[in-house]
Every structure is written in structure tokens, then in C-alpha cells.
Amino acid sequence: MLHRPLLLENLRKELSAHLRVSTRSGPMASDFKAFESTAILTVHKQKIQDLVCWDSRLLAALDDGTLLVIGRQEATESPEGRPWQVHRILKGFGKKYLLNLQVVRTRTALLSASDEGINLHTLPRLQLTAQATRTRGANCFAWDESKGMLAAACRKRVQLLQYDGRDFLEVRELGMSDIPLTMKWAGDSLAIGFKRECYLVHSISGTATEIIATGRLGRPHILSLPSAELLVGHDNVSSFVGHDGKQLHKKSLSWSEPPSAVVYTEPYIIAQLSHSLQARLASSRIMAQELCQNLDIPGATALTVSSQVNGSVFVACQAGTQSSIHHLVAVPLDQQAEALADLGDFLSALELACLLPESQAGVRHKLEEALRVRYGYHLFASDDINQGMAQIGISASASPLVLLNLLPSLTPPSVLEPLELLLEDMVAECKLPEVQEPTGDAYQAAVSAILPYLIGHRSRLQAFEAPGSPRKMQSKQGFSQFELQHQGSADEQGHPVISDGNDSLTDMESPAGSLQSHQLSPSQSVLQASTYMSGMEEKDRSHLSTLVDTAIIKAMLLMDDTGSLLRFVQRPNSVDLAEGCHILRSAGRYSELVALLQQHAQYDQALDLLRNLSQDPSRLEVPPRGAAADLKGLPGVWSAAKMLAAIGPKQLDVLWHHARWILKADPDHGLAMLLEMRPSLAPEVVVQMLNAFAPAFCAQYLETAMDEGIAKEQDFQTELAMIYLRLALDGGQQHPDAGQQGSSNHRADTPGQSMAHQRLKTMILTGKFVDHGRLLRVVPTTSLLEIRALLLERLGRHHEALRIYVHQLDSPLLAEEYCDRLYEAKINGLKANLQPMPDTWAGVEPEASYDMYIALMQVYLEADSRGYPDRSASASGASTSQSWERVCQLLSRKQDRIEPLKALSLLPGEVPLHVVLPFVKSSLRTLGEQKRTLAVVKGLSRAQDLESREKLTVCKKRNVLLSFERACAFCHKRIGNTAFTLQLIHHPNIACIGVSGLGAHSPEALLESYCPVQRSMSSLLQEGRAQQISLWRVDCKCSALKLGYFCVVFYAVEEHACINCRQSLVCFKSAFLPSDHVP
Amino acid sequence: MAARKRTLLKVIILGDSGVGKTSLMNQYVNKKFSSQYKATIGADFLTKEVQVEDRSVTMQIWDTAGQERFQSLGVAFYRGADCCVLVYDVNAQKTFENLETWRDEFLIQANPNDPDNFPFVVLGNKVDFEGGKNRQVVEKRAKQWCAQKGGIPYFETSAKEDINVDAAFQCIAKNALKNETEEEMYIPDTVDMNAQSAPKRRTGCC
């Protein structure tokens, strides 16, 4: 071969006539373009058999054996724009023909198959360096770069040759049953395509495995993919096969006709078909089949992937007598994806977007997000609402605005307005189309579908704002357990949590896990980190929350009423109040409206509404629906009462405003409401309120309030008594005769009155804080005499009280009972119940109040001396004898209680002796008896005293002084300071004396077991005879019984008295007991 | 564009609060676990692309807060679910006993076409906890329950140690797809790879 410059120059000229820098190729089958094709060079006459790239050059094998070296013109322009030209023409590179070329990159050499066999030429100089022996006539070969192994197929055998850097050494020869048409290395095996099938033949063992039955049409093709896979063609289908020959679970690619060759340029596989090229995604995904670009390049004869320009492919083709080379440049993936999206093929677009390399992760992410949203819109518009929402849901950057934009009827314009600009930006950014809001059933379906997403967004927004969310955490490094706990409690009200089976939570190993409470901050797992929030201004976020919540109620309204709307508005929410009210009101959903108003602290409005609902629902414009329909009448009142109780006393004006109708409509519930309020309402206020609106319930309130400790007895007992008094009197006014009769027993009381009367009586008798004086001032003098008498009694004005009984009620029986009562109270030492004698107590000395009877006598007798206003003067004679009779009866009945001398001195001189004689006699007898009894008692006491002294002496005898000479009962060591250490406590009041119980195994046992006077120690304590029993565990060094318990009993010394009964204690001095007393 | 089969699976995760629903999802989707307990608020979902056999589907997993329960989210939430995952804590008997209620309530709310064959999957979570010392529900008991309910698949998981999480969700996806197949009469258009099997021939060599 001659390579003279001159010749070359000529040829170049010759060829240049046929070269043209082509424009773009014709229109494509579909509008989608993965590659742009440009014709770069035309060659006359010869067919280009094979094409390889090396460096920035192309090597083309022509069928006459010529090799062309093609490159860009060397000029000053930018490299991309420079036209291609033939740099070198090597005629006779193969003597008769050239079949295949392959660049050996590690050695910068070129392998070529020609009629002469397989040759290796250096690059770039193209000098022959090695020839593979016995490869003459090879029709294909495969080169394994890493092993330096060449496999050449010559007729029905495959020659394996090892290249050692200089020569090809024959290694092995494998016989074939047919002529290999194509061949690729797959690990240690060769994948060989025959006419009808493909086999995997192991290069060492020669075992063959069938991969796939190829069809009858065309040549089989095999492509080795970088992912250690093979793409094997059979007919018009290419399948993915592993190096083990097993088909992979992947989609196969099907072409419109059996391809004659395929190349791979990520992510596409380009197949060379007779009339065109076809590019399909090599991806395993579902849609790989559908994404296809047809490149209108007919008659392709060879194609190769550029080693330099990313993804570009060179194609040689033949049309008539003319061959040309086309350059296919890959359209950037993101553009491809966009283009697909524009065509409406979003799945493919997404697929492509995923294929963007890691270096473009940012672009990829943004693209994917935008595509999802667009796809969602697309699906939504094509009635696949659920899928649409899901797609939008996948996009973390899609704010709920994007969703709501699909259903504008859910967003009131006034609420949307502040966010309008944001929405417009988003629409523009994602190129979102205008989508018609669906109607009818589709609308229902859409609303139903959007609702969960709105709730999801709401949760995310809430989580974002919550303290401790990732956003807020950033600035807060030391986020301690304490803070967590703190937050937890702060959120408690807002988020009541049902605690169910979370016992295990309490023992998580983490600090937060160990919290007892389940009520942690809702800061929470932002599961799907939505990204739009951090890019928004705080105020926009709050607008957004409002928008979402408002839309949620609109959406829920459109759903069947399952109570979810009510539950929603009952919880803290950001619903736009004005809109929310409007929406709910026009739907007649008043219950929800009430809850919303309450949640937004519009109590007055809420209660007004409840009043309407319960008292006068017909006045409402829209009839109540849902839960509100049940609020008519009492339930409405109850709701209102419940609400007021929940609001508590902080809104007094609201309470005043509404208590009236509530109390009027259902006083019981109203009362309960006032009582249930926490913190409780000031009783003064309640009393005032009840007096104004429901006076009849005042008493009931005060009783309960005092029972429950809401109202203090000292403050309200008198108040209550006054109320009862009033109630009791009310009857008096209604029945004017009653008062005249002078006794409540005869009155025709209403049940309420007699109850009030009864209560008043009990209160006066038992109430600790009743101001009797105050009551007395208002008790009338003519009616309720019994009450008056009671009051006087409590005031200690017994004389006056007795006068009422005797003179006004004319009931000596009651008067005497009165005296008995006081007398007994006195005797029983229940002085405490009697108030100190006031000054008004006349006639009888206070301390001698034993002598109530004397006082009664006086009262009886008064009638004679002075007469009494009630009694007419004319009746005095009769009454005198009557009084004496009474006095005498009294004296004889109560002679043991009346001091005879005093009584006698009181009697006026004119009393006949026979009247008093029985009294005097019995008095004398009684006194005598008393004297004798006392003498007997004295004698008995003395005897007892002697007996105890005797016992004491006996006991003392049994006590043995514990000295340090004595030994432990078990180890027989002496109780020297070596064996025991006894700590004796010196207490001024207690002589410290010990008892030892050695060897008891437990202190309890010891306490039960032993006592110096044969009683258990605990009983000693109980009786107060020992003031303290202490136990020491004494380390007695004897190993047999390491833990001996020592019991030391402290007795009070003789001079001291029992704390309980104050009797002197028996003393056991030096009561260290010997160990042999241990049972 | 050609009609494409559904690629979205809606999965709902239910169970008492604190059993680890959120943690399981997080482990599965984000490969993360936090032992801090944060009660979920409201309801939220995660999506993950899963490969089931030769299909790639988007699984949307909805998680709810305990306090929200059924009432406040409304039926819209549960409708159209393809699979329901019931989670309990193997260390808390009560959470297991409540499965029955969760299942029943779900069926009421979601109202699927064929409640008897609606796919559920039961997960007994926190098997790692204290090395299983405090376990209160034995595997046998749980399996028995699942069998009674028509052979619900059962997995013992640990969101913390990532035990069985992937397997469980793979099964969930599979069952969800099964449901879809039945409901929508989906006809697979994949090429049956196993149909070809020409008798092996040896090429003559050596």
C-alpha cells in the first residue's frame, strides 16, 4: 500500500465533490426526539462495512478493503462546528475486503477482520504489528480487552488466541455445529449467534448452553451491556440475558423488524433496521416498550458509539451507490423528558428524568417533582382523579395550592387571595395546564379524593410549625428531655391522645421514650418532608393553613356526614372564621358552626346560636341539618350549659348574658353548669346570678357548693340559712292564718316550705358558722317561734328561749326537753357546742348552767310575779296554781338534777309545803346514797393500788441486769464491747433501758415474741407503756448467727406519764433481759 | 397515549398508637429509625416505588394518628385502599387484642367489594425489644388469629433493627396488587419468559 501525500491530496479532491455538510435529517416518526441526526459525510460507491471511533476520529471499513480515517477539519473555529472530512484513505487495508473493526484501547491498536484474517495495527499510524494465525477467512471475532483474549470464528470453528503484547498465541480451538454469525464475550464464555439460535459456549470447557432460539429472519445480534448483561436478538425481539445465559426478568424490546445490529448508548439501545434506526430505552421499566424514536436513516450498514462525545452515535448507511455517515447526538435527558411531557407521555418522561445522572441530581429532582405535578394534572383532567392526586402527592415541593387549584370551588376567593401570586408562580413553574373543575359525580369523587391529601398537608404544616420540628430544631442544639417534656404538657389540651396499649413506650431506652406520657408535642414525624414550606414566608404559611383548613370543611360538607366535620371543627384549626361561619351557616350545619365558634373563642356568638337552635329554631334562615337538628329544646340548652362550663369563669359577661335563658330553660342543668365550672365560679357571683334568674335554686346551689368545698361554710352558711328562712316564711305570707296559730306544726306548709323549715332547723342546730344573731334580727316575733327559740338557745339566751316555749308556745314539754338537752350536753362535756354565755343571760350564773331547771322554774314563776304580755291579767289566778303545779312536777321528775337548796330558795313563800314535800324527801335520799357509793369506790381504788404495787415488785424480781459480763446465748461470747455495740440514746425524758432478744431472725418476730412482762412488745407500745422500741441489727461476730437482732425497749421513767391517759407509768428500771429469756 | 394499568397502590396502616406504625414506614421508605416517640398528628402518607415481580408500582402508605381514628378522617380516607396493614406490639397484649377492632372498623369504613377477601397483612412489631424477654404475644397465637381470619399473612418485624420490614412490605405490595387484579381484571401484557424452552442441543466440540 502506498500512502503518498500527493495521492492522498488527489483523492481528497475527488471525494470532496461528494461531500456535503448536511442539514438535519427529515421529520421523525413521532415528535419525540432522543437523538438529533446530522449527515456529516458522503462517500461514493463503496459500502461502509464497519465503523469505529477512536479518539476524535472515525475509522470506516469499506467493502473493498479500504480504510478511511475521518475527522473534523482543522480550523480555528470551535471544534463542534467544524465540518468532517476524510483525513486518510488506506486502500487495500484489507486485500479484498474488510469486515469488522475493533479498537483495542489499552494498546491503542486496531483489530480488523479481512480476507487475510485478523490483523492488529497500531494507532494512529496504522502499522501492522500482529497477525492472528489460522484466522484467514474469519467472518467475525470478539475481543476481550481485560484478558487480552481474541476469539475468531472461521467457518465452523472458533479460534481462541491470547495476545501477549507482541503476538497472538493460539490457545484453543472450539468446534461448532454451525457457522457463528456474531460473537461476544460474556465473562469466560462466548455468546455466539448462529443462524437459528444463540448459544453460550464456555471458552475453556466448551460446554454450550442454548440461550434463545433465534428466529428465521435476519441475522442474530448480540450486544454486551456494561451491566454484565447481554442483549440477544431473536427475530424482532431483543431480550436481556445474564452472563449465565438465563433470561432476566426484564421487558424485552421488540422492534418493528429484526435488527441487523444494535448498539447501546445510555440509556438507549439503537437498533439498525433496514429502513430506519430505532432507539428504545434499555431500562427494565414498564414503559420501555413504548418509548421509541424512529430515525429516518434507511439502509444503515454500520453503527458505532462515540467514545468521546457523550452518547453520540455514528451511523453509516448506503442509499443506491452512495454511502453516508450520520452523527446522532443525544438530546439532553431533561429536554427529552420535557418534550415527552409536552406530548402527554408523562410516565416515559418520568422514566427519563430518573435516568439523569447523579451529577445532575438537583436538576433531576426538580424535574421529577414538576413532572409529577403536571402528570397529576393530566390524569386529573383525564378523569383519573385518584391517580392524579397520588402523583401530585409524590411531589414534595407541591404545596396544597397546587391541589386546590384543581378544585377552585373549595377555596373561597378571599382566603385564596393572599396566596394568589404564589399559586401563579407554581403554575408557571410546573407549566400546569388549566384544568376544568369536574362536575356532578366526578366532582364528588374529586372532593373525596382530595380530602385525605388536604389532611395530610395539614398535618405537615402543623408539624412544621410545631416546636421541635426539624426546622425549629436547627437553631436549638441542646434539645433536652426536659424541654421535650415541657412541650408535651404544653400541647396536652390541644391534642388529647387516646392511650391504648402503649405500655411498652414507657421503657424505651431513649430519653424521650421513657416519658410516661403519650402526649408529646405534635412536632412529629414529618414523614414525607414537604419542601415547599421552608421556602415560604411565615405569614404565607399561616395563610396556607387557613386555606387548607377552610377547604377541608368545604370538602367535608360535600361528603356524607359521618361526624368527621364536627370532630374536625371541635379541634384546634385555622379555618377562616368568616368563611367558615358562612359556609356552615348556609349548609345549616349549626352544630359544627357552634363548635367552630367555640374553637375560635367566639363564645357569645356560639351561645346565641345555641339559644336560637334550642329555643326558636324556626327563626333560623336555613333549617338545621345534621347534628344541629337535634338541638331543639333541651339538648341545645345542655350543649350551651356544657360549653359555658367548659369556658369557665374567665368570660363572666358571656356567662351573665346566657345564664338567664339556660337557667330558665333547664334550671337543673344550669345549676350543674355553674357547679361544674373549673376553676369554680365565685359563689358570690353565682348567688347573685341565681337570685336574679332562678332564686329557687339558690339554696340547692349553696348546699352543693359547700359540700364540694367550692363555697366556704363560714362565708355562706348564714346566707343559706337566710334563704331557708325566707323560703319558710314565704309560706307564712301565702297562708296568713299560719302565723296566727303560732306553731309550725299546724301550718299547711307546702312541701318546699316544710323542707326549708326543716333544713333551717338543722342548720341552726348544727351549722358551725351560722350567725344566729343576724338570723334572730330577721326572724319575725310572731311566726316561726320554734326557730326563734332555737336561735336564742344557740345564742345562749336560754331564759328567752324558755319563755317562748312556756309562754308563747305554751308547751312545758318542749321547755323541759330543752332543759334536758342542755343538761345532758353539759354532762357529756360537750361544752364546745354551746356558745359562751352572753351577757343577756340573766338570773342564773353562767357556770351553774347545770341548773337549767332552775331557770325553767324561774320562767314558770315569772308568770305569776310579772305576768306575761300574752296572758291576760284576769287569768293570773288560774295560772299561778298551774305554774306551781308545773314547778312541782318538774321538781319531782328531775329531782336528781336540781340542787335542792337553790330550788327551794327560789320558791316563793306562798307555795304550799305539800307541793314540795316529795321533792325534798327524795333529794335527801339521793344524797345519802351518793355518799355511800363514794366511800365504796374509795376502798376499791386503794385495793387496786396495793395489788399493782405487789405485781411491780414481782416483775422487778424477774428482771436481771444486763451487764457486760453476760454472754450471748448463741456464741457464748460475752457482751463485752467486742461482741456488741449498744447505742444508748440519751433523751431527757426517757430513761434508756434495754431488753435484748438475741438471735431472733427478724425484727417483727422479735417484736411479737418477747416481752419482760410476758406480753408482746408491740402490745406494750400500743398500751403506751413503752414509749419506743428500737431494734438494732447487731453485728455479733459469731458466724453462726450473723444477724442477731437486739431489741431495746425504752420505758418512760417513773415520773413520766402515759401520753394517752396521763397515768403514771410503771417503771422497769434496768430491764436488760438475759439472753436465756429468749423463748 | 395507550391506556396503562394502574400503578398506584394505596395501603393503610392501622394499629394502636405506639406500636410502631410510623417507625415501620420510616424504616421501609427512608431507612431511618428514631427511638424518640413522636405521636403522629393527623394523617400523612409516604410513597415508595416498589418492584413487584416485573412491575414497578407506586405504593402510597397512609399513616394515621391514634387520636384521629376513623371518625375524624372520614371514609374518604379509607376508600379505595388496596391493602390494610394491621400492626401490634408483641410486647403488649392489648395491642394484639385490639387488632380485631381495627380490622372490623376498617372494613366498615373502607367498605370493600369483597370484605372476606380483602387483603390484610398483620405485623407483630418490636420483636427486638429487650431481646424478646417481655414478649406477651407468642407467634403461634398471632398466626392462629391470622389463620382464623382467612389466612392473613403474618410477619414479625422490628422497625428498630430493620428485621423483616422489607419482606413485609414486599408482601403488602404483592397482596395489594392481587386485590387490584381481581377488581380491575387486569390482564398482564408481559411476555411469558418461561414459555420458550427448546430441547437442549450440544454443539459438537472437543
Ligand SMILES: Nc1nc2c(ncn2[C@@H]2O[C@H](COP(=O)(O)OP(=O)(O)O)[C@@H](O)[C@H]2O)c(=O)[nH]1
Ligand atoms: N424497640 C423498638 N422500638 C420501636 C420499634 N418500632 C417503634 N418503636 C418505638 O416505639 C415508639 C412508637 O413508635 P411509632 O412509630 O411512633 O408508633 P405509632 O404510634 O404506631 O406510629 C417510638 O418510640 C419508637 O421508637 C421497634 O421495632 N423496636
Ligand SMILES: [Mg+2]
Ligand atoms: Mg405514628
